[in-house]
Amino acid sequence: MQTPRILLALLALAVVSASARAETVQVAVAANFTAPMKLIAEAFAKDSGHTANASFGSSGKFYAQIKNGAPFEVLLSADAETPAKLEAEGLTQSGTGFTYAIGTLVLWSADPALIEDGAKVLGRNKFRKLAIANPKTAPYGAAAMAVLKGLAVDQMMMPKLVQGENIAQTYQFVSTGNAELGFVALSQVTKDGKIGEGSAWVVPAGMHDPIRQDAVILKNGEGKAAAAAFMEYLKGDKAKDIIRSFGYQIP
Amino acid sequence: MGFSDADLQAIWLTLRLASLVTVLLLLIGTPIAWWLARTHSRWKGPVGAVVALPLVLPPTVLGFYLLLAMGPNGPVGQFTQSLGIGLLPFTFWGLVVASVFYSMPFVVQPIQNAIEALGERPLEVAATLRAGPWDRFFSVVLPLAKPGFFTAAILGFAHTVGEFGVVLMIGGNIPGATRVVSVQIYDYVEAMEYGQAHWLAASMVIFSFLVLLALYTLNPNQRKF
CATH class of the missing domain: 3.40.190.10 (Periplasmic binding protein-like II)
Known part of the structure; x- marks a missing residue:
């Protein structure tokens, strides 16, 4: 009858030691990027040990929420304007923005x-x-x-x-x-x-302005290992392959 | 700043929608409430539950099923197409039908409660005085249950004005047809035009407050609930 208790102790130990290394990053994600984000988050968890918690919604709503103290650490916007606006208002970790996908x-x-x-x-x-x-x-x-x-x-x-x-x-x-x-x-x-x-x-890309989707680390994510790791992961080949497979282009 | 032309159009549309829905709901809801209040049928429970569904369902669920039902492959859609009036989503009448479903419990329940509170006695007395069913309804039930009807009309109207999720799902945001005030406010917020959003949103808060104030102070019986 000792086995369960030992198992439980081992489990507790595993949880504690894992949480010491792994962090969770809160990511606000544009609705159109829902499907690729789920795959990327899965791969990210497997490869880095961190967890990416995604909330899906519209960029306009995220802007209002972030301005009013929402706990998001990274924003994957559906446009380039929203991250730029947040950057101008000092709500981001400046210089971290980049285009992660171009919509088709x-x-x-x-x-x-x-x-x-x-x-x-x-x-x-x-x-x-x-x-x-x-x-x-x-x-x-x-x-x-x-x-x-x-x-x-x-x-x-x-x-x-x-x-x-x-x-x-x-x-x-x-x-x-x-x-x-x-x-x-x-x-x-x-x-x-x-x-x-x-x-x-x-639609041929030349018929409209490119639909640039930008990502940025928000003030809440500044200096957080998981936030930086997620942004790096998003620039990596594995994430790029996933993004391309959904019909996005990469700059 | 003030209201733009688009705002005024949305306000006018919302008032038209809510008034029409209120009238329809009183016409449809009264017989249902009457039946629910007086029947001993075993269907009383199921019918009452169906009427009350919009109280607990998220509007997106209702909107999604209305979109499917009224679409080209849905039963309602095939019925309206066979009548030659086309499809209801993205039209003013589509909103009317959806709002009637959505606001139904707010109209049926106050009327039902009022009729139940009357009891059998006044109707029996009227019957012994040889009042026919219609006469009994118009000269006994209606005057006695007036507060219930008053509450029902105001709640039905106000609830339709405040409707958002269902309209968003089946409306298609067409100016003058389906872009009601709540959707217009949502658009302003999404577009980060907070100044315009404040104008409309604050007006909506004041309007709703005045409507409820009227409900609580002017109700004929002064009956609080």
Whole structure:
């Protein structure tokens, strides 16, 4: 009957010794980066022993929360503006910002036959609703508007536009068929390196300003080993492979 | 600063939505409340529970299922398409339908409580005086249960004004059709335009306070709850 107690003691010892070395880093992550972040966090835990605790949300909300004392140590933003703004307000560890991914915009439909010849489906105009992310708040939405303007179909599309509050909701509108097609992030419709379901047109990068997604260490993370380790890990080859496999580019 | 044109449009839309929903809820909710208050059917429990569901469900759950149900592959969506009125998500009427579901318990429960509190007696007396069912309802139930109806109307209205999660899920943020005040505030906050957000948000706080103040002080019976 002594065995359980010994096991328990060993377990306690293991927990104590592990926690002495390993730290936890609180990471605020843009919603469009949810899937890659989960894989990166897993690999990071395995390779470094630290734990990355991710919260997913919109950059605008994170900005408000960070300004008001949220305990995040690293921010993986969906844009370049939010980290820059935080940096200007002295809420970051300055000089730690870098672009961890460049988003790719894709016109996507859950219907496998709808988008056969790229952008021409917009010109044919034979659909009811076109979903985009809110151009005012979401970088993917602003890029989608730029593409519509570039194709000179923005006026024609105006009455058909429905806006998701973020790119995740925009995807939801299209995947449930409530909007026949929409501009979403390539990362959302990519499975194992290619478009998973439906039909799509990958928008050429030259048609809109690059969707740069920047990461930065926040004031709370300054001098924390796990925060610095996570940022380094994000720049490493393993993380880059994961990021690329979801259809992002790396600068 | 003050309100922009977009703000005014959102305010007007919200008031229109809430008024219409309140009227519809009184029309639909009263018979349900009447039935729930007086029935001994074994369906009383299940129906009451379904009506109360929006009280406990997160709005995103309700919104998500409404989006699926009203979409092209959902039962409601196929029904509305077969009627030739198209699909409801991203339209004003879609919001109306969703809000009726969402605010239903706030209307049904006060009316049900008021009718239950009346008891059988006044209705039996009225019946012996040969009042028909409609007569009994309009000359006995309605006047006696007035505080319940008053509370129901105000709560239904206020709750629809304060709706956010469901609108976000099925609205699509279309100016003049589905961009209500709560969504407009959310947009300002997301875009970090805090000044504009404050204007609308503070107005909403004051409005809600005045509505509840009216509810607590003007209620015909002065009945506190």
